[in-house]
Amino acid sequence: MQTSRKVGSSSIKAYVLLTGVLCLFIGPLIWMLSTMLKTKTETYRFPPTVIPEEITFDAFQRLFTVQPLMWKWIGNSVLIAVAVAVGTVISSSIAAYGFARFENRYKNALFLVVLTTLMIPASVMIIPSFVLFVKLNWINTWAPLIVPAWLGGAYYIFLFRQFFMSIPLELDEATFLDGGGRWTVFQKIIMPLSKPVIITVLIFSFVYAWLDFLGPFLYLKSNELFTLSVGLQLLIGQTGQDFPALAAGAFISILPIAVIYFFAQRYIVEGVVLTGSKG
């Protein structure tokens, strides 16, 4: 498969394999679509039907009646994810500039700390952080979800730094000669040249915030402040027997990300690959 020669039979074999495995990956999503278009009674049938006998959108109506807050949750998720994404780009790029362009005896040691925190999974810190947020009076606010993003994330600092280091130093020096300082270099030279990585980090941190569950689940207590993920969890508990409505809820939570993905696939892929290339 690794060779570039295309032999007819081997490429047919590849298609068969690809399609077969693709069915396994897309199958559950199709099953979700099928379920959400069924009536409640049709979901209690065995053997089940894949194409609904009677296609209905009632599930969506039930979903929004049972949970009038659905729209609010979608809005909350968008707000939080945007705030996280913007904050991440600003704070991480600034810190990354520091690590990419300064020379002093602290830098390497501190950057090692950045890399070490990369090794500590975020969720492991979530319950220990609870006390801190209690003391800050941040429980049941969005602060624990947003503020950390405005204070630099190790992973994104790393991404920015890698990119900044690929920008020739000569550009910095030319600016210094013109009388510009560090900040000028950062905002006039580095940032405009870093659009690809900015977009990658923007999308990546947005998606990550959108997918987050444990944080909002633990810190948010009022239904009105919920994100879509936590709202869906509540929905499972409150209308667990209504399979079509649950499927509809799942569908709604996937939709925005899927749209972003289809339009900005390149950046998401880049973000993932950039991480891996660190090795």
Add this chain to the structure above:
Amino acid sequence: MNRLGKFEDAKFFLFILPWMIGFTVFFLIPFVTAVYYAFTDARIPGAADLNFVGLDNFTALFNDRIFGKAILNTLFFVFVGVPVVTCGMLLLAMLLNADVKGIALFRTFYYLPTLVPIVATVIIWRLVFNSEFGILNAILGTFGIAKISWLGEAWSIKPVIVLLQVWISGSGVLIFLAALKGVPKHLYEAAEIDGAGKLRRFFSVTLPMISPAILFVLVIQTMYNFQMFTEALLLAEGGPNYASYTYVYDIYKTAFTELKYGMAMAQSMILFAMILVVTLALLKSSNRFVYYEGEKRG
């Protein structure tokens, strides 16, 4: 350049200030308070009335059967789940590396499940694996296989969760895919001239060349499996009979259901230590199997 000499260090700290604050506030402080709480009998986070109990929490955990089960479950996910998922990712990446028309479209769809929010993933999996009305049992039924309670049996719940991870393994697949693309073609050609078969080419060319990516994915997956929570909470509430009671789920239950926050923090400390040991061991052993370009192999 000399005008930059003045206040350079101060400027450096100014630039990294956001990160330093973030690191201190959201990492160091929680860590230190967690250590503090681990030695107390605090019932809830931030409790005012607490006593120092020395190592009591740790010794109690030593005799706690459910904690033992949580550790074993998590070790299963780390030592069985991680290799299985990583192999799955590698196979998928090789499949998606096929040089055929329309492959980009295939790649697009393979990655889609990775972007499904975990709660939605769980909803979908509950529908697919539903023992009574699920599509999976229906398909198996046509082969004469009786209904299986995938989420309700102690033997099947963990494999189902591992399978779920393969379903959302798109990021790892992408990393492998990029690594596979980076393998120089001439190496394969040389190996082929040497008479190496497909399998041999895979083991002597592909694997060594992508070993840095393998290491990376292994580390990431290991961490993910150490901190698994949502799957445990929503697929089967840690059951049946604690079969999917993961470590972080146990910490959560200890803190918020059993009202033993101090003990939950002791568990967190042990988790830190375990992650540290496993990650370091992984990195340490990596110089045996990871091949970096330009490096001479012994």
Add this chain to the structure above:
Amino acid sequence: MKERKGYVWTLTTVLMLSIVLAGCSGNSNVESQPNSSGDNKPTNQSTGEEKPLEDVTITYSQWGTAEELQRTQELLDAFMAANPHITVKLEGKDWGTYWDGLTAGASGGVLPDVMKTSFAYVSKYAELGIFKDLDGLLADHDFDLSAIADGMLSMHQFDGKQVSLPIDANVIMFYYNKGLFDDPATNPKQATYPSAEPTWEEVLDIATKMTLDTNDRNPGEDGFDRNNIKQWGMSTVPGADLGMFEPILFSNDAKLINDDGTVALDTPEAREVLDFFIDATAQGINTSPAQIEGMGGVQNLAITTGKVAMNLAGSWNVAHYTDAAIDYGITHVPKFKTTQTVIQPAGIAMSATTKHEEAAYQLMSWLAGPEGQSELAKQGFAIPSNSQAADAYLETAGAEFKIFLDAQAYGISAPYSVKKTDLVFTHGTQILRDPLAGNGDVDAAIKDLQAALQ
């Protein structure tokens, strides 16, 4: 132009830092956070007594399904109509995470002003100090406690203090889906409805006839296909909710837990009961935990799927049955020796840290007092705990619900210690659910449970 751009960056940085500082300084700046909870808003009133009619907003939190929350919203609307200066915000949670959420809320200082309590969790959370001691308030306002039965009041007391007020007299009952019985297609053997005080023998016989495989054969008949059951006679998963299962044990002189906190399921009387269900499940007459899981995971709602003829459930579940538009009948919990049930009164408690004590008390006394209880009774779904609302209940509920009041006579108030709560809700489901359905060693599981309770 260049200058301005610089300012933008500087501004952003300042903004960012100020967010951090705002965060670090805590309390005083909560208002600057994008979303602080309503409770934290500084209010002008000092005690609430000086200006009792000032507009206040309080939150009331309860667990429940969508249907149950809808009923509660109706009650709250009635309360707000009667008390226009108080706005009550309903926070609906799911049972699975309700109590964990209270723990988190209690530590974060964001408890709802008033919250629903379960008889089973009163001790556990009162011990944590999150409920206000109501004795003083009740005495000050001359609340008529005598209208609520002592047994129910005591289940909502801690250390002899009233920390929670019972608002309903829920009982465990037995329900059947009349639609399935009436239709020859789903009842080819013409099984009759269970009688009003059935024995388990009778129920098992009916359930056997109502259990059908895809060829309409019953368990015990030749060729009955256990793997292709399309309709089950009954659904009782003992281990899934031991609290609901308790009256069945009582009816055979058995019990869940001994006074010394040890598990009491290993007596011959208890084992007789357990074996009955293990056997019924093995035959396919009774649904297994997995089958219930497949039907949405709630055994009390099994008959709403149209796949199950009879199930054990609470009196509160009639709301679900009505909304699912099924035609159902009610009997007492079937008996081994004597007819028994348990009363499981839910209640309401006030947060120990509420800033709106007066308004919270107004809501509580309304919900637990004659007015709210009459409104509750008029909905026809819950049995009021307050005897002053009994007339309203009898008036509106109709003859078919009279059985709930009759059931009170068979009711045992079975108090919950912290240990019993752990047994039923924390460890029981994990350890016993499968063994009590014939999947696993019961004796070993009981020992395990004993060990888990220390």
